[in-house]
Amino acid sequence: MVRLRGHHLLCLLTFVGEGYTPAFTGNFRLIAARLSNGEAIEIVEGPDDICVPMLDRPEAHCRNTDIRDRDAWALAAIGERLGIALKAGSILNLDGQRLDALRAAFAAGLIRAACHECEWSGFCTRIARDGFEGTLVQS
Template sequence: MTVRLRGHHLLCLLTFVGEGYTPSFTRNYVGIAKRLSAGESITVVDGPDDICAPMLCEAGAHCREDSITRRDSLALAAVADVLDRSIGSGSVLVLDADRLRRLRSAFAEGRAAAACAECEWAGLCRSVADGGFGNALVHAAEDPSLLREEL
């Protein structure tokens, strides 16, 4: 299996501590955090993804707004720069310990947070980063056999 994620969710997962828009959104995201922590791969997609899924049936869901699409583009550029590789729709990666450390370091230093500038969660994410990501729910898989090379 693979987790389908849009660009800006590659940054959101760095600081996710179990808070979200609705209870169903949060439950879903916690499940995704567990899957990523177990070493499941990520496939980058354009538009709504597995994290967005619980919100798509709600009136006024922001998942398809132009501002969110712009956030995705900024986030993909930042992640590509940090990981020193091209990343776009269809890219596949696994968050091993090195990638997660590099992304979190860049986020904490502000090098990967431009996409977050207008996000309503930016304050929470900044406090998680300032606290050393200790409460974040996504961790690198501890069993090396779970980690696969990128496809």
């Protein structure tokens, strides 16, 4: 099972292989492959499987309280869109229908409150505008 924090549910929608460091990107690529193969997601609080390569870096934002706010906003928006309650401990199966619904909502700006002040927001907006071409999480 892939352990993900709330806002990473948004990040996986637009992940095309770019990231903070080569280790981060390589790790995220492995996680994208696992998700594409149908592995379930367990929602966690705080640092998750995507964060692992960054946890030894003093500048990593993984433990910051503002990131926890992003997680909460993302879980609320995604849960509302999917019609389910999402919180730490929830299990989410991201099938093709859910992935498509989340990408459509992301492109329409309906689930992006957690993207506020994210340095990747403009990059992700371009990926959504281009129809999510090249994204690595597939169903």
